[in-house]
Amino acid sequence: MKIELNDEIDYDAFRSEIQEFVSQNCPEDIKEIMALNRKLSREPWHRWQKILFDRGWGAPNWPVEYGGTGWNPRQQAIFGEVLAENDCPAQYHHGLRHIGPVLIEYGSESQKARYLPPILDGSEWWCQGYSEPNAGSDLASLKTHARLEGDVFIVNGQKTWTSHAQESDLMYTLVRTSSEARKQEGISLLIIPVRAKGISVRPIRTIDGWHHVNEVFLDHVEVPVEDCIGQIGDGWKYGKFLLSRERLNSANTAPLFQYLKRTRALIAQRLPNEIHRQRRQMLEFRLLGVEAELRAIQELGLEAIDAVMTKQPIRIQPSVLKITSAGLFQTLTEIGMEVMGPEYAPSMPIDEHSLYDGNPDAALWLQNYFYSRVRTIYGGSNEVQKNMIAREIFGH
């Protein structure tokens, strides 16, 4: 249900302002990476963040007193939409949207002073040390432990699926500091430099051929006690707070609309002749089915944003949006694969250092097809989301 808000913000003018700036200031080489669905690495991402920071838009989701824009959720949503519509990258999330809000809410003054400014200008990158070999969806079973010796924690253990660890400076890390109570208790949230003594990072080769994730081994890593965020033993609470900040991410359907447009263009480009007519039409019919559901989640996303704006509780919508948008991304990449066909199956780069010699377009569609499989796994798998929906609708 649309809510008419009694605020005085001219959202159309706001949208135009964003549109004008990003269309004129996002570098062409970065737009091309996005338009081709290539993997974005730290250098161009940082360059883009710096441009936004210089404009005063470094942190759309932070309060003004910490250098943010102070925008409301609807403005943040418009900003995200316009970026996607213009093939500009969304901002790097681990600092701005994950640990930044936790530091603002629970961090000490010295932690805020030390860590927030480099997140804003993009000069320092964070990664997330949550999952472990036996603690993924069941995160509370994590075993990496930190023993307090004087005013230093000694951390030992292993993290896995750590995205961007290979190009990050800092890792916000959940560790077990006590094993005496229930497993959600006795967990603490530490800030650990990725290049600290005792840390080693090993890449995990994933099915898409890109290097996203890593194993991170912690062997007697020393972490000063002042780098523990909030209270020792309250890390689970901060971790949940962090995830709650991400709940409306899937309400931005603009990237999906862009992907739909690219898939339509791919069909037109690859299947242009009379001999393709039937196949082309069947695929376009399937895309209309995708578009129908996409229109639906677009409206659901707007409802969720309105609910947040009017302080109404949102419980189920984020899970519904996550499940549905993940499924749509996967379907689009599946259709992309069908368009490419068997001729292009050998175009996949064999490792992360391979160049796109041969057929770069084909390679990117293949890689995105494989990469999209993770969308129903990361950020709370489909099964976890369904558990959350079921808990709400069954009341237990």
Place this chain on the structure above:
Amino acid sequence: MTFTVKPLFGSEFQESAARFSKDADLANSQTHLASDTRKFREKKWKEAIELGWAACLITEADGGLGGTILDFCALLEGTAQYALPLPISAGFGLPALLLSSLNFDGKQALLGAMADGTVRLQPIFQPLDPFMQQMSHDMTLRIETSPNGLSLNGKVSGLESVPDATHYLLCCAQADGSPALWLLATDDVSAAISHEIRIDSRDSISITFAHQPLHHQWRLSSGADFASTFKGVRDYGALFACVEAVSSMGAALEQTIHYLSERKQFDVTLSTFQVLRHYIADVYAKYDCFRALVSALTRQASVTGRLSARDVSLLKIYLSQVGPKLAHTVIQTHGGMGMTEELWATRLNKRILMTNLEYGDGQYHTERAYTLSKAEEQHA
């Protein structure tokens, strides 16, 4: 607390329609003979007219209540919660929208008579309905020219039956192929009528006309303006079907969740089985998305007075993905009970499945959206 449906277009219309439909559902379950059922429905139809439902979409100036599209959708929402087997959209909503949008002599008197129930229209839209033209195997209705004038011949079937109708509201191509709208008093024409019951328990009729004279004064409208208005009204038919669908889906989900929370097997309630919880979570997600789209398009139509044909097609495509999936899941999760007629959810399910077929199914709307997209591309 378990899931309970929040009304989409909450208003007094929705509440009173839900109460009415609940009572009707209970009383209907106690009638067993087809003849009793027909009498019962005629009685409920009269009551609905007395409640002002026929007048909802007719302006106050024309003798109606001056309700909005949202009011009418609230009414449909209430009736669909109990799968009321009466043609509220076809009998009240669409004729009011169609006639209000056209100019013809005697318009105000006709609308006033519809509002107070002295005129009860049986729409015959199928001859101009492209979906029914594709799907119907025995639609032969046509207007012919003879030395004695115009005559109506042939058969049309699968019409939602309006109880105790006083007039036919006929949309049909004329001998020259141009579309036209006719108003025929049932007392003035001779027609063979056969009745059937649809899967959603609504009455359906087939009508056969044989050399029925058509007088020019019975023609209300024709030509391009009428054709365009008819297309728009047909799209409202599709939207109204989706409003009913989403309401019936919500009620079916609510009832299923209640059943799974009460019924025990192996000494525990069914709602503790993860596989069942995930089935329901899956269809809840689809339902919630469909609900949001229905709500948005209805409100947009209410505010702007416009309904995009392509949006309507996308909505119906989505209904074809969501409706049958939800209905099948409701049957499956009820187990054997899901196969029984006595279950309230069964009646809701059948209505959901029928809405998927009304005003074009998913395949039809996929083809239509495709054609519209290509036309837009060429235009651009």
